[in-house]
Amino acid sequence: MSEREVLELLRENARYSTADIARMTDLEEDEVAAVIDDLEAAGVVRGYQAVVDWDELETERVRAEVELNVRLDRETGYDDIAERLARFPEVKALRLVSGDYDFDMEVEGDSIREVSQFISEQVAPVPEITQTVTHYVMTSYKEHGIEFGDGEDDDRLSFSP
Protein backbone atom coordinates (compact mmCIF):
# COMPACT_ATOMS: atom_id res chain seq x y z
CA MET A 1 0.00 0.00 0.00
CA SER A 2 2.82 2.41 0.80
CA GLU A 3 4.14 1.70 -2.70
CA ARG A 4 0.94 2.98 -4.27
CA GLU A 5 0.93 6.02 -2.05
CA VAL A 6 4.53 6.96 -2.81
CA LEU A 7 3.96 6.34 -6.51
CA GLU A 8 0.90 8.57 -6.48
CA LEU A 9 2.85 11.38 -4.83
CA LEU A 10 5.80 11.03 -7.22
CA ARG A 11 3.40 11.15 -10.15
CA GLU A 12 1.89 14.30 -8.70
CA ASN A 13 5.31 15.91 -8.30
CA ALA A 14 8.51 13.93 -8.82
CA ARG A 15 10.44 16.66 -7.02
CA TYR A 16 8.80 16.04 -3.67
CA SER A 17 11.71 15.26 -1.41
CA THR A 18 11.75 12.01 0.54
CA ALA A 19 11.29 14.22 3.62
CA ASP A 20 8.16 15.82 2.16
CA ILE A 21 6.71 12.45 1.21
CA ALA A 22 7.42 11.15 4.70
CA ARG A 23 5.59 14.17 6.15
CA MET A 24 2.55 13.47 3.99
CA THR A 25 2.35 9.76 4.76
CA ASP A 26 2.79 7.49 7.74
CA LEU A 27 6.25 6.49 6.51
CA GLU A 28 9.64 7.49 7.87
CA GLU A 29 12.02 9.20 5.50
CA ASP A 30 14.33 6.19 5.13
CA GLU A 31 11.29 4.01 4.43
CA VAL A 32 10.25 6.39 1.65
CA ALA A 33 13.76 6.22 0.18
CA ALA A 34 13.63 2.42 0.32
CA VAL A 35 10.25 2.30 -1.41
CA ILE A 36 11.54 4.56 -4.17
CA ASP A 37 14.67 2.43 -4.56
CA ASP A 38 12.49 -0.65 -4.88
CA LEU A 39 10.21 1.00 -7.42
CA GLU A 40 13.23 1.98 -9.50
CA ALA A 41 14.91 -1.40 -9.17
CA ALA A 42 11.74 -3.21 -10.16
CA GLY A 43 11.45 -1.01 -13.25
CA VAL A 44 8.14 0.47 -12.12
CA VAL A 45 9.59 3.97 -12.05
CA ARG A 46 11.55 4.40 -15.27
CA GLY A 47 12.65 7.99 -14.92
CA TYR A 48 11.85 11.56 -13.91
CA GLN A 49 11.45 14.41 -16.37
CA ALA A 50 10.35 18.02 -16.41
CA VAL A 51 7.04 18.89 -18.05
CA VAL A 52 7.99 21.72 -20.41
CA ASP A 53 5.74 24.25 -22.09
CA TRP A 54 7.85 25.01 -25.15
CA ASP A 55 5.65 27.96 -26.09
CA GLU A 56 7.13 29.81 -23.12
CA LEU A 57 10.67 29.49 -24.51
CA GLU A 58 12.39 31.42 -27.28
CA THR A 59 13.87 28.29 -28.80
CA GLU A 60 11.67 26.45 -31.22
CA ARG A 61 10.77 22.87 -30.56
CA VAL A 62 8.84 20.89 -33.09
CA ARG A 63 6.79 17.92 -32.13
CA ALA A 64 4.72 15.56 -34.19
CA GLU A 65 2.35 12.73 -33.56
CA VAL A 66 2.93 10.06 -36.18
CA GLU A 67 0.50 7.30 -37.02
CA LEU A 68 2.24 4.20 -38.31
CA ASN A 69 0.80 1.22 -40.10
CA VAL A 70 2.92 -1.88 -40.37
CA ARG A 71 2.77 -5.26 -42.06
CA LEU A 72 3.90 -8.22 -40.02
CA ASP A 73 5.40 -11.45 -41.33
CA ARG A 74 6.57 -14.72 -39.84
CA GLU A 75 9.90 -13.31 -38.75
CA THR A 76 8.80 -9.83 -37.70
CA GLY A 77 6.37 -8.96 -34.93
CA TYR A 78 5.25 -5.67 -33.38
CA ASP A 79 7.98 -5.90 -30.76
CA ASP A 80 10.71 -6.16 -33.39
CA ILE A 81 9.50 -3.08 -35.21
CA ALA A 82 9.00 -1.18 -31.97
CA GLU A 83 12.46 -2.03 -30.76
CA ARG A 84 13.99 -0.71 -33.94
CA LEU A 85 12.03 2.58 -33.82
CA ALA A 86 12.46 3.16 -30.10
CA ARG A 87 16.24 3.33 -30.54
CA PHE A 88 16.03 6.68 -32.34
CA PRO A 89 16.55 9.57 -29.91
CA GLU A 90 14.04 11.61 -31.95
CA VAL A 91 11.30 9.19 -30.89
CA LYS A 92 10.00 10.38 -27.53
CA ALA A 93 7.11 7.97 -27.16
CA LEU A 94 5.99 4.87 -28.97
CA ARG A 95 2.84 2.94 -28.28
CA LEU A 96 1.00 0.09 -29.94
CA VAL A 97 -2.64 1.14 -30.11
CA SER A 98 -6.00 -0.24 -31.12
CA GLY A 99 -7.95 1.28 -34.00
CA ASP A 100 -7.18 2.48 -37.50
CA TYR A 101 -3.41 2.32 -37.24
CA ASP A 102 -0.87 0.27 -35.35
CA PHE A 103 1.67 2.53 -33.67
CA ASP A 104 1.30 5.96 -32.19
CA MET A 105 4.72 7.64 -32.21
CA GLU A 106 5.76 11.00 -30.77
CA VAL A 107 8.72 12.65 -32.47
CA GLU A 108 10.63 15.75 -31.44
CA GLY A 109 13.15 17.91 -33.27
CA ASP A 110 14.49 21.44 -33.62
CA SER A 111 12.69 22.22 -36.87
CA ILE A 112 9.93 20.96 -39.13
CA ARG A 113 12.64 20.11 -41.64
CA GLU A 114 14.50 17.98 -39.15
CA VAL A 115 11.39 16.10 -38.08
CA SER A 116 10.21 15.63 -41.68
CA GLN A 117 13.59 14.36 -42.72
CA PHE A 118 13.70 11.97 -39.83
CA ILE A 119 10.35 10.49 -40.78
CA SER A 120 11.04 10.28 -44.50
CA GLU A 121 14.60 9.04 -44.22
CA GLN A 122 14.61 6.92 -41.09
CA VAL A 123 11.06 5.78 -40.45
CA ALA A 124 9.28 5.42 -43.77
CA PRO A 125 12.00 3.26 -45.37
CA VAL A 126 11.65 0.57 -42.67
CA PRO A 127 10.38 -2.31 -44.82
CA GLU A 128 7.51 -3.35 -42.51
CA ILE A 129 6.11 0.16 -42.32
CA THR A 130 3.42 0.55 -44.94
CA GLN A 131 2.12 4.02 -44.11
CA THR A 132 2.94 7.07 -42.03
CA VAL A 133 0.63 9.97 -41.22
CA THR A 134 2.33 12.89 -39.50
CA HIS A 135 0.46 15.44 -37.37
CA TYR A 136 2.53 18.41 -36.28
CA VAL A 137 1.57 19.67 -32.84
CA MET A 138 0.34 23.25 -33.07
CA THR A 139 -0.51 24.05 -29.47
CA SER A 140 -0.30 22.00 -26.33
CA TYR A 141 -2.96 22.58 -23.69
CA LYS A 142 -2.09 19.89 -21.20
CA GLU A 143 0.80 17.48 -20.77
CA HIS A 144 1.20 14.76 -18.16
CA GLY A 145 -1.86 16.02 -16.32
CA ILE A 146 -0.58 19.58 -16.09
CA GLU A 147 -2.61 22.33 -17.74
CA PHE A 148 -0.72 24.94 -19.72
CA GLY A 149 -3.15 27.83 -19.34
CA ASP A 150 -2.48 30.92 -17.28
CA GLY A 151 -3.96 29.15 -14.30
CA GLU A 152 -6.91 30.35 -12.32
CA ASP A 153 -6.21 33.15 -9.89
CA ASP A 154 -7.03 32.45 -6.30
CA ASP A 155 -9.71 35.06 -5.76
CA ARG A 156 -10.53 34.01 -2.23
CA LEU A 157 -10.27 36.61 0.52
CA SER A 158 -7.00 36.26 2.44
CA PHE A 159 -9.00 35.92 5.65
CA SER A 160 -12.38 34.27 6.01
CA PRO A 161 -14.08 32.76 9.05
Add this chain to the structure above:
Amino acid sequence: MPIELSDRVQTVPPSGIRRFFEIAEERDDVISLGVGEPDFATPWAARDAAIASLEAGKTSYTANRGKRELREKISDYVADRFELGYDPAEEIIATAGASEAVDLAFRALVDPGDTVAIAQPSYISYEPGVIFAGGEVLSVPTREADEFKLTAEGLEVAGAADADLLVLCYPNNPTGAIMSEAELEPIAEFAREHDLTVLSDEIYAELTYDGEHTSIATLEGMRERTIVFNGFSKAHAMTGLRLGYALGPSAAINAMNKIHQYTMLSAPTTAQHAAIAALDSCANDVVEMVDQYDRRRQFVLSRFREIGLDVFEAEGAFYCFPEVPEGWTAEEFAEDVLREQGVAVVPGDVFGAGGEGHLRVSYATGLGDLRKALNRIEAFVDEHV
Protein backbone atom coordinates in the same frame (compact mmCIF):
# COMPACT_ATOMS: atom_id res chain seq x y z
CA MET B 1 -29.67 63.60 12.37
CA PRO B 2 -27.66 60.39 12.12
CA ILE B 3 -29.52 57.12 11.78
CA GLU B 4 -29.82 55.52 15.17
CA LEU B 5 -28.51 51.96 15.29
CA SER B 6 -30.08 49.28 17.41
CA ASP B 7 -28.43 48.38 20.70
CA ARG B 8 -28.39 44.80 19.58
CA VAL B 9 -26.17 45.54 16.60
CA GLN B 10 -23.95 47.90 18.55
CA THR B 11 -23.33 45.31 21.26
CA VAL B 12 -21.61 43.04 18.80
CA PRO B 13 -17.98 44.06 18.22
CA PRO B 14 -16.64 44.11 14.66
CA SER B 15 -14.82 41.01 13.49
CA GLY B 16 -11.38 40.56 15.03
CA ILE B 17 -9.67 39.76 11.76
CA ARG B 18 -10.51 42.99 10.00
CA ARG B 19 -7.23 44.64 11.09
CA PHE B 20 -5.25 41.80 9.55
CA PHE B 21 -6.80 42.42 6.14
CA GLU B 22 -5.16 45.83 6.07
CA ILE B 23 -1.74 44.48 7.00
CA ALA B 24 -2.07 41.79 4.34
CA GLU B 25 -2.82 44.48 1.78
CA GLU B 26 0.60 46.04 2.36
CA ARG B 27 2.49 43.10 0.86
CA ASP B 28 2.01 41.50 -2.51
CA ASP B 29 3.65 38.17 -1.65
CA VAL B 30 1.32 37.08 1.12
CA ILE B 31 0.57 33.38 1.35
CA SER B 32 -2.68 33.04 3.20
CA LEU B 33 -3.30 30.21 5.61
CA GLY B 34 -6.14 32.30 6.99
CA VAL B 35 -8.78 31.11 4.60
CA GLY B 36 -11.84 29.24 5.81
CA GLU B 37 -12.93 27.88 2.45
CA PRO B 38 -11.67 25.21 0.04
CA ASP B 39 -9.09 26.07 -2.60
CA PHE B 40 -10.72 23.59 -4.97
CA ALA B 41 -13.24 24.72 -7.53
CA THR B 42 -16.73 23.25 -7.24
CA PRO B 43 -16.73 19.80 -8.92
CA TRP B 44 -17.52 20.21 -12.59
CA ALA B 45 -20.71 18.11 -12.56
CA ALA B 46 -22.21 20.51 -10.00
CA ARG B 47 -21.14 23.59 -11.95
CA ASP B 48 -22.46 22.04 -15.14
CA ALA B 49 -25.85 21.39 -13.56
CA ALA B 50 -25.98 24.99 -12.36
CA ILE B 51 -25.19 26.25 -15.86
CA ALA B 52 -27.73 23.91 -17.45
CA SER B 53 -30.40 25.13 -15.03
CA LEU B 54 -29.63 28.73 -15.95
CA GLU B 55 -29.75 27.91 -19.66
CA ALA B 56 -33.12 26.28 -19.14
CA GLY B 57 -34.32 29.44 -17.43
CA LYS B 58 -34.84 27.80 -14.05
CA THR B 59 -34.45 30.99 -12.07
CA SER B 60 -37.68 31.30 -10.13
CA TYR B 61 -38.24 30.69 -6.42
CA THR B 62 -38.46 27.13 -5.27
CA ALA B 63 -40.58 25.70 -2.45
CA ASN B 64 -39.63 27.51 0.77
CA ARG B 65 -37.89 24.47 2.16
CA GLY B 66 -36.06 23.85 -1.10
CA LYS B 67 -36.82 21.66 -4.07
CA ARG B 68 -38.44 18.40 -3.09
CA GLU B 69 -35.89 16.49 -5.17
CA LEU B 70 -33.04 18.15 -3.29
CA ARG B 71 -34.55 17.35 0.12
CA GLU B 72 -35.07 13.75 -0.90
CA LYS B 73 -31.46 13.47 -1.98
CA ILE B 74 -30.25 15.12 1.21
CA SER B 75 -32.36 12.64 3.16
CA ASP B 76 -30.76 9.70 1.32
CA TYR B 77 -27.29 11.17 1.62
CA VAL B 78 -27.34 11.77 5.38
CA ALA B 79 -28.88 8.34 5.92
CA ASP B 80 -26.17 6.71 3.85
CA ARG B 81 -23.21 8.69 5.20
CA PHE B 82 -24.12 9.45 8.79
CA GLU B 83 -26.97 7.11 9.73
CA LEU B 84 -29.32 10.05 10.13
CA GLY B 85 -32.99 9.53 9.28
CA TYR B 86 -35.00 12.64 8.33
CA ASP B 87 -38.26 13.03 6.42
CA PRO B 88 -37.81 15.26 3.35
CA ALA B 89 -41.33 16.66 3.76
CA GLU B 90 -41.17 17.88 7.33
CA GLU B 91 -37.70 17.54 8.79
CA ILE B 92 -35.32 19.09 6.26
CA ILE B 93 -34.92 22.68 5.15
CA ALA B 94 -32.48 23.97 2.52
CA THR B 95 -30.99 27.36 3.35
CA ALA B 96 -28.62 29.99 1.97
CA GLY B 97 -25.56 28.34 3.47
CA ALA B 98 -25.46 26.50 6.79
CA SER B 99 -24.98 29.96 8.33
CA GLU B 100 -28.56 30.91 7.51
CA ALA B 101 -29.77 27.66 9.04
CA VAL B 102 -27.88 28.41 12.27
CA ASP B 103 -29.36 31.90 12.37
CA LEU B 104 -32.87 30.54 11.76
CA ALA B 105 -32.44 28.09 14.61
CA PHE B 106 -31.40 30.84 17.03
CA ARG B 107 -34.32 32.99 16.01
CA ALA B 108 -36.78 30.11 16.14
CA LEU B 109 -35.64 28.72 19.49
CA VAL B 110 -34.21 31.56 21.58
CA ASP B 111 -36.39 33.82 23.70
CA PRO B 112 -35.00 37.01 25.23
CA GLY B 113 -33.00 36.04 28.28
CA ASP B 114 -32.49 32.44 27.19
CA THR B 115 -28.97 31.16 27.66
CA VAL B 116 -27.12 29.56 24.79
CA ALA B 117 -23.99 27.63 25.76
CA ILE B 118 -21.39 27.63 23.00
CA ALA B 119 -18.48 25.22 22.98
CA GLN B 120 -15.46 27.34 22.08
CA PRO B 121 -13.19 28.04 20.31
CA SER B 122 -15.62 27.79 17.42
CA TYR B 123 -16.97 29.45 14.31
CA ILE B 124 -17.33 33.18 14.87
CA SER B 125 -21.00 33.55 13.89
CA TYR B 126 -22.63 31.69 16.77
CA GLU B 127 -22.11 34.38 19.36
CA PRO B 128 -23.45 37.30 17.28
CA GLY B 129 -26.29 35.02 16.12
CA VAL B 130 -27.39 34.47 19.71
CA ILE B 131 -27.14 38.18 20.50
CA PHE B 132 -29.12 39.18 17.40
CA ALA B 133 -31.78 36.71 18.54
CA GLY B 134 -31.88 38.35 21.99
CA GLY B 135 -30.26 35.51 23.89
CA GLU B 136 -27.39 35.39 26.37
CA VAL B 137 -24.14 33.67 25.46
CA LEU B 138 -22.44 31.28 27.83
CA SER B 139 -18.92 30.40 26.70
CA VAL B 140 -17.84 26.84 27.33
CA PRO B 141 -14.11 26.73 26.76
CA THR B 142 -12.44 23.54 25.59
CA ARG B 143 -8.80 22.84 26.32
CA GLU B 144 -5.78 21.67 24.44
CA ALA B 145 -5.25 19.02 27.16
CA ASP B 146 -8.55 17.49 25.96
CA GLU B 147 -7.56 18.01 22.32
CA PHE B 148 -10.24 20.70 22.22
CA LYS B 149 -13.02 18.17 22.66
CA LEU B 150 -16.03 19.21 24.69
CA THR B 151 -16.35 17.34 27.99
CA ALA B 152 -19.25 16.96 30.42
CA GLU B 153 -16.96 18.34 33.11
CA GLY B 154 -16.30 21.42 30.98
CA LEU B 155 -20.03 21.93 30.58
CA GLU B 156 -20.58 21.51 34.33
CA VAL B 157 -17.82 23.95 35.29
CA ALA B 158 -19.04 26.58 32.81
CA GLY B 159 -22.55 26.34 34.29
CA ALA B 160 -24.16 24.94 31.16
CA ALA B 161 -26.57 22.87 33.27
CA ASP B 162 -28.78 25.96 33.47
CA ALA B 163 -28.54 26.81 29.79
CA ASP B 164 -31.37 26.31 27.30
CA LEU B 165 -29.37 25.46 24.22
CA LEU B 166 -25.96 24.04 23.49
CA VAL B 167 -24.05 24.79 20.28
CA LEU B 168 -21.25 22.54 19.19
CA CYS B 169 -19.23 22.23 16.01
CA TYR B 170 -17.29 19.03 15.32
CA PRO B 171 -15.18 18.53 13.22
CA ASN B 172 -14.25 21.89 14.62
CA ASN B 173 -13.38 25.21 13.08
CA PRO B 174 -10.82 26.51 14.18
CA THR B 175 -9.09 23.63 15.98
CA GLY B 176 -9.61 20.66 13.64
CA ALA B 177 -10.78 18.61 16.65
CA ILE B 178 -13.28 15.82 16.15
CA MET B 179 -15.42 13.88 18.62
CA SER B 180 -16.01 10.15 18.49
CA GLU B 181 -19.23 8.45 19.50
CA ALA B 182 -17.72 7.55 22.88
CA GLU B 183 -16.70 11.16 23.47
CA LEU B 184 -20.12 12.47 22.43
CA GLU B 185 -22.01 10.12 24.73
CA PRO B 186 -21.33 12.06 27.98
CA ILE B 187 -22.32 15.28 26.19
CA ALA B 188 -25.57 13.65 25.10
CA GLU B 189 -26.16 12.46 28.65
CA PHE B 190 -25.56 15.97 29.97
CA ALA B 191 -28.02 17.38 27.42
CA ARG B 192 -30.67 14.81 28.31
CA GLU B 193 -30.19 15.28 32.03
CA HIS B 194 -30.36 19.08 31.89
CA ASP B 195 -32.88 19.23 29.10
CA LEU B 196 -30.71 21.11 26.63
CA THR B 197 -31.55 21.50 22.97
CA VAL B 198 -28.43 20.81 20.92
CA LEU B 199 -27.46 22.68 17.78
CA SER B 200 -24.83 20.57 16.09
CA ASP B 201 -22.94 22.25 13.25
CA GLU B 202 -21.56 19.38 11.18
CA ILE B 203 -20.55 21.31 8.10
CA TYR B 204 -17.11 19.64 8.14
CA ALA B 205 -18.48 16.10 8.66
CA GLU B 206 -17.05 14.74 5.40
CA LEU B 207 -13.64 16.12 6.31
CA THR B 208 -12.96 13.52 8.97
CA TYR B 209 -9.67 11.71 8.57
CA ASP B 210 -8.91 8.28 10.02
CA GLY B 211 -12.42 7.18 10.81
CA GLU B 212 -16.06 8.08 10.39
CA HIS B 213 -17.97 11.11 11.56
CA THR B 214 -20.59 10.49 14.24
CA SER B 215 -23.51 12.87 14.60
CA ILE B 216 -24.69 13.49 18.15
CA ALA B 217 -28.24 13.23 16.81
CA THR B 218 -27.72 9.48 16.31
CA LEU B 219 -27.19 8.89 20.04
CA GLU B 220 -30.01 7.62 22.18
CA GLY B 221 -32.66 10.16 22.99
CA MET B 222 -30.89 12.89 21.05
CA ARG B 223 -32.79 13.02 17.79
CA GLU B 224 -35.77 14.78 19.38
CA ARG B 225 -33.60 17.48 20.98
CA THR B 226 -31.02 18.09 18.25
CA ILE B 227 -30.86 20.19 15.11
CA VAL B 228 -28.08 19.20 12.73
CA PHE B 229 -26.54 21.67 10.28
CA ASN B 230 -24.67 20.71 7.18
CA GLY B 231 -24.21 22.01 3.66
CA PHE B 232 -22.24 22.00 0.46
CA SER B 233 -19.67 24.70 1.14
CA LYS B 234 -16.85 22.63 2.53
CA ALA B 235 -17.01 19.04 1.28
CA HIS B 236 -18.34 20.05 -2.16
CA ALA B 237 -16.36 23.28 -2.39
CA MET B 238 -19.46 25.39 -3.02
CA THR B 239 -19.00 28.29 -0.57
CA GLY B 240 -20.03 31.06 -2.97
CA LEU B 241 -23.11 29.19 -4.13
CA ARG B 242 -24.51 29.47 -0.61
CA LEU B 243 -26.32 26.25 0.11
CA GLY B 244 -26.75 24.53 3.42
CA TYR B 245 -29.46 22.68 5.27
CA ALA B 246 -30.84 21.86 8.67
CA LEU B 247 -32.22 18.54 9.87
CA GLY B 248 -34.43 18.27 12.91
CA PRO B 249 -37.78 17.40 14.44
CA SER B 250 -40.63 18.82 12.36
CA ALA B 251 -41.78 21.37 14.97
CA ALA B 252 -38.36 23.04 14.98
CA ILE B 253 -37.88 22.85 11.22
CA ASN B 254 -41.38 24.24 10.65
CA ALA B 255 -40.62 27.16 12.99
CA MET B 256 -37.35 27.82 11.16
CA ASN B 257 -39.18 27.63 7.86
CA LYS B 258 -41.63 30.27 9.07
CA ILE B 259 -38.77 32.76 9.48
CA HIS B 260 -37.07 31.57 6.30
CA GLN B 261 -40.20 32.06 4.19
CA TYR B 262 -40.57 35.66 5.34
CA THR B 263 -36.90 36.56 5.04
CA MET B 264 -35.23 34.40 2.39
CA LEU B 265 -38.22 32.81 0.63
CA SER B 266 -36.06 30.03 -0.69
CA ALA B 267 -32.40 29.10 -0.94
CA PRO B 268 -30.68 30.14 -4.20
CA THR B 269 -32.29 28.15 -7.01
CA THR B 270 -29.14 27.78 -9.10
CA ALA B 271 -27.29 26.46 -6.07
CA GLN B 272 -30.05 23.93 -5.44
CA HIS B 273 -29.55 22.53 -8.94
CA ALA B 274 -25.81 22.36 -8.35
CA ALA B 275 -26.41 20.61 -5.03
CA ILE B 276 -28.64 17.94 -6.57
CA ALA B 277 -25.83 17.12 -9.01
CA ALA B 278 -23.28 17.25 -6.20
CA LEU B 279 -25.21 14.54 -4.35
CA ASP B 280 -25.90 12.57 -7.53
CA SER B 281 -22.46 12.39 -9.00
CA CYS B 282 -19.70 14.09 -7.05
CA ALA B 283 -18.97 11.52 -4.34
CA ASN B 284 -15.66 10.67 -5.99
CA ASP B 285 -14.66 14.32 -6.19
CA VAL B 286 -15.25 14.59 -2.46
CA VAL B 287 -13.09 11.55 -1.78
CA GLU B 288 -10.34 13.00 -3.97
CA MET B 289 -10.43 16.35 -2.14
CA VAL B 290 -10.49 14.66 1.26
CA ASP B 291 -7.38 12.66 0.26
CA GLN B 292 -5.61 15.86 -0.71
CA TYR B 293 -6.57 17.58 2.54
CA ASP B 294 -5.37 14.60 4.52
CA ARG B 295 -1.93 14.69 2.92
CA ARG B 296 -1.63 18.38 3.53
CA ARG B 297 -2.81 17.89 7.11
CA GLN B 298 -0.07 15.39 7.80
CA PHE B 299 2.47 17.60 6.06
CA VAL B 300 1.53 20.69 8.05
CA LEU B 301 1.42 18.87 11.40
CA SER B 302 4.85 17.35 10.71
CA ARG B 303 6.31 20.70 9.80
CA PHE B 304 4.99 22.43 12.93
CA ARG B 305 6.55 19.71 15.06
CA GLU B 306 9.85 20.13 13.23
CA ILE B 307 9.67 23.88 13.67
CA GLY B 308 9.15 23.28 17.37
CA LEU B 309 5.63 24.60 17.87
CA ASP B 310 3.30 22.40 19.89
CA VAL B 311 0.38 21.20 17.85
CA PHE B 312 -2.18 18.55 18.69
CA GLU B 313 -3.19 15.97 16.12
CA ALA B 314 -6.08 17.69 14.35
CA GLU B 315 -8.23 15.02 12.74
CA GLY B 316 -10.94 16.96 10.97
CA ALA B 317 -11.94 20.03 8.93
CA PHE B 318 -8.98 21.73 7.19
CA TYR B 319 -7.38 23.45 10.13
CA CYS B 320 -4.70 22.80 12.64
CA PHE B 321 -4.23 24.82 15.79
CA PRO B 322 -0.59 25.18 16.86
CA GLU B 323 0.41 26.91 20.06
CA VAL B 324 2.46 30.11 19.86
CA PRO B 325 5.87 30.07 21.58
CA GLU B 326 6.13 31.21 25.19
CA GLY B 327 6.21 34.95 25.63
CA TRP B 328 3.96 35.67 22.67
CA THR B 329 0.26 36.29 22.40
CA ALA B 330 -1.46 34.77 19.39
CA GLU B 331 -2.27 38.23 18.11
CA GLU B 332 1.36 39.42 18.31
CA PHE B 333 2.64 36.31 16.61
CA ALA B 334 0.05 36.44 13.83
CA GLU B 335 0.68 40.14 13.22
CA ASP B 336 4.48 39.86 13.17
CA VAL B 337 4.62 36.75 11.02
CA LEU B 338 2.33 38.50 8.56
CA ARG B 339 4.38 41.73 8.51
CA GLU B 340 7.79 40.09 8.42
CA GLN B 341 7.22 36.89 6.47
CA GLY B 342 3.99 37.51 4.61
CA VAL B 343 2.18 34.50 6.03
CA ALA B 344 -1.42 35.04 7.10
CA VAL B 345 -2.81 33.00 9.98
CA VAL B 346 -5.67 33.81 12.34
CA PRO B 347 -5.09 34.32 16.08
CA GLY B 348 -7.12 31.77 18.03
CA ASP B 349 -8.69 34.36 20.35
CA VAL B 350 -10.95 35.40 17.50
CA PHE B 351 -12.82 32.12 17.95
CA GLY B 352 -13.65 32.63 21.60
CA ALA B 353 -12.67 31.20 24.95
CA GLY B 354 -9.91 28.60 24.86
CA GLY B 355 -8.46 29.90 21.61
CA GLU B 356 -5.91 32.26 23.16
CA GLY B 357 -2.27 31.37 22.61
CA HIS B 358 -3.07 29.45 19.43
CA LEU B 359 -3.16 30.07 15.71
CA ARG B 360 -5.69 28.80 13.25
CA VAL B 361 -3.76 27.51 10.28
CA SER B 362 -5.82 26.50 7.28
CA TYR B 363 -4.46 23.94 4.88
CA ALA B 364 -7.05 24.66 2.22
CA THR B 365 -4.12 25.75 0.07
CA GLY B 366 -1.95 23.89 -2.43
CA LEU B 367 1.06 21.98 -1.19
CA GLY B 368 3.52 24.26 -2.99
CA ASP B 369 2.28 27.29 -1.07
CA LEU B 370 1.99 25.34 2.17
CA ARG B 371 5.61 24.32 1.88
CA LYS B 372 6.73 27.91 1.27
CA ALA B 373 4.56 29.28 4.06
CA LEU B 374 5.90 26.79 6.60
CA ASN B 375 9.47 27.56 5.56
CA ARG B 376 8.72 31.20 6.24
CA ILE B 377 7.20 30.42 9.64
CA GLU B 378 10.29 28.36 10.40
CA ALA B 379 12.54 31.29 9.48
CA PHE B 380 10.43 33.53 11.70
CA VAL B 381 10.63 31.16 14.66
CA ASP B 382 14.38 30.64 14.16
CA GLU B 383 14.91 34.38 14.22
CA HIS B 384 12.71 35.29 17.17
CA VAL B 385 12.40 32.31 19.46
